Structures are given as structure tokens and as C-alpha cells.
Amino acid sequence: MLTEVMRFYGLARPPVDAGFFETEHHAQVSRDVRAAIMGGRLIALTAVIGSGKTILSRRLRADLEREGRVIVSRSLSIDKAKISLPLLEAALFYDLTPEKTVKISSQSERRERDLQELFRRAKKPVALFVDDAHDLHPKTLTALKRLIELVAEGGGQLSIVLVGHPKLKNDLRRPKMEEIGDRTTVFEFGGLRDRQRDYIDWVLKASLKEGVAPDDVLTDEAATLLAAKLKTPLQIGQHLVRAFEAGFEIGAKPIAAGVVEAVLSSKLDELEPQLTRNGYDLRSLVEQFDAKPAEIRRLLRGDL
Template structure:
């Protein structure tokens, strides 16, 4: 989504790069917006609350385009930060501009937004649930092997059909697939394994 929006000329893209989401506050997100939207001539974002808000509104207003802010790992955000985001969006709207915020996170985020103390923001949020690779494990494994293999090597050249079926049935997430594929190949390269496998007619990496 970020890649698609980055090519749009009518929408301004901003991202929060702060890693420790549990310590991210509204001021951090406002700073991210300012860094991505402001020019060098506009100086720095003030630290005093009233001056900071006015400066940020001025910068957003000058751009005359809708702004979208992406926050990853948003399930770790404090509930006060979530409420602050809603109020920031309202403040920008009152200034005649548009700010949308995309919060990406684990299912915990959706559950948090349903809690009574977050009803103020949860009622205004559109929730989209992505099922990941569920029911598409085989396609993901094949894609991953194609991405990692040298040219001319196909997935069936490094995994037997039996192994592919087993991995597809047992694994549910991309992290699991990557972890156990790595372990599979590590086992395949142990001394003596290839010889024994070849004797049995097993195709392996």
C-alpha cells in the first residue's frame, strides 16, 4: 500500500520510523509528519504544545493535498496515543485539510479498539483483517523458493512433493515457513544425508 501511494502525485505519504512503539507518543507521530512534509525553510518543529500544533497545521495546510500517515506494529501503541491520533485527525480536519492514519498491527490491535475505553476511536476506525498466507501456504513456499534459488532451479528440484505437502499442512505463517525451510535445508546438507537420500531415490537440495 505504501509503495502504491508513493507513486501517487495527489497524496502525501508519511511514516513513523520509531522502533520502540510502546514509547511512541502523539508528539513522536507529529514529528514524523513534520519531517516528511516540511521543507528546510520551515525550520524545526517547536516542542511547546501550542506552537507545535500550529506549526504542523501550517505545514499540512501549505501542501494542499491529503496526507496519510503509516504506523507499523501499532498493536504496541499506548491507548492514550491512539486517542491522540483521533484528536490530531480532527484538528487537521478543522483546519480544512485531510489526515488519514493507517495502523498496521497484530489482531491485538483490533481487540483493543473494541474495548470500551477506546470506543471513541474504535467507532471511527475501519478495520481490515488480512488472513496472511492461510490456504495459500504452497504458493508462498513456491514463491519463496523461486526468489531464493539460482536461475533455472524450480521448487520441485529442491523439495519432493511429499515434503511440500507436509510443509503446507503443518505450517501456517510466513515466519514458520521460513524457519522450517531453513531447518530442512540445514538437515539436507549434513554429512551423509545426501548419499542416503540418493540411494532411496529422494530428490533433495
């Protein structure tokens, strides 16, 4: 966002990634996930793109670490599609080993026994968080159940929290995933739900300089229109930026509903963006329907 646009509207920061807007739904999901973690479960936390699940997961990990009742572990690997069980076990070794030098055996039998010993020494439940878990291979998901059982047999307790898009939930419910799906506690995070207007007021107050009121930069009608058309914090933040930039071009202050109407995408609710927000890109759709890429492209265009 251009600094001259921010200066014109009195913005101290762009209205994106403004922080954590907590609702009762956020608090309830957090309580439910924490209770499941204490029970040593395989957990899936799913939400559409831009709903705030990453921030929710980050705060949940921070709360658990601050309380000290659970040891928090997390895989830092960027390429989630290539994450395998050995990589997740390596994350546990790095987070549980008290020594500065981490030694991980290349022999699977030795590695599993060493891992059991680490859990016995930890004397606390462990929660392993896996982000973007919708990209994990089905074989890796199935292996996670066995990892929890391995730790339990050694006298430890492990919970694994899979954070991902709704595709993860749907994959776990497929018949061939019954072995793990029926043993997974699934929590669906609904994001803002019906609090879009409250979020708009909050993010504007968090972004504007002291002394600048939300009504000075955005009319009530414009804010109501944004709340009616958009669902997630990411969508709202992006469209606020677009509205400020478009308003600046014509010198509009405050921004009226007409400017907002002009920047709203007509394709916002079409099939392809809806599927993308739920975690279904071209590759995953090809695998889901056992189809050719050209057929999926035709489907998304409405030509199939």
C-alpha cells in the first residue's frame, strides 16, 4: 500500500494482518482443541483460506507453552507436500532432546526406541503441530496414528494437531481413510462467522492514527456492503486496501459504497475461487476425480 494513500486517509498501518480479533467462537474452538490435546488425540483443525486459523494455531501454541503443562513441538519444513513420518519424528527429536547436539539414528528400529525414551524422559504430554496438513500424503496421515500408538506403548503421550483447509476434513472422511479418519477429532473453525461488521470496525481502529475515526475514511453504507459481501479477515483486509487505493485516485474521503462496489470482484463467489479457499487446487482436483487437467479446467470454466 502506497505511503501517500496511507497519509491521505490517516492510516498508521495497512488494514491487513492487524492482529488477533477474538470472538467467542475463537475462544470455544481453542478450549475444545486444548481439551483434546490433553487426551492424547489425533486432531484436525480446519478452516478456509484467510479465516485466521494460522493466527489461532499460533496463539494456541503460545498459550500451551506459557502454561507449561504440555511440550509443544512443530515441524518447520516449508514443503508440506514432501513431509513424511521421518521428518515429523525429526521435529520431535529436535524439540525433546535436552542436549545441544541432536542425534537421530538412520535405522528405523533404533530411531523409534530412542523416541520412546525421549518421551519417557519428558514426563509431560507432547503436542505436535503440523501446518498445511491438507498437503500431507494419505500414507503419512495413516502413519501418524501409528506414531501416537508407538509413543503410548513406550509410556508417553502424544497429540498431533493437523491444521489445514476443509480439504483435510473431507479427505479424512473418505472410505479409504477410515483407519485414521474415525480416530481423528475434527474441529471446524468458522472464522468471523457473523461478526464481519464488527471486524471491519475493529481493523479500522487498529489501523488508523490516533484522532482519526473510522467514519472519517469509510461510510457506514460502504462498511455494511463489505460486511455483506466478504467472509474472511483476509478478504476484508485486501478489499479495504483496494478501496483506499481506488478512493485516493478520485480524491474520495470518506469512501462511499460506490467505490467499494467498484473494487469488489464479480468472480468472488464463482466455483474456482470457492474451491481454492477450501484447499482444492488443480492438482488436488485431478487426484480427487481421477481426471485430466484439461477436464478440470473446462469444469472450472463451466464448459464441461
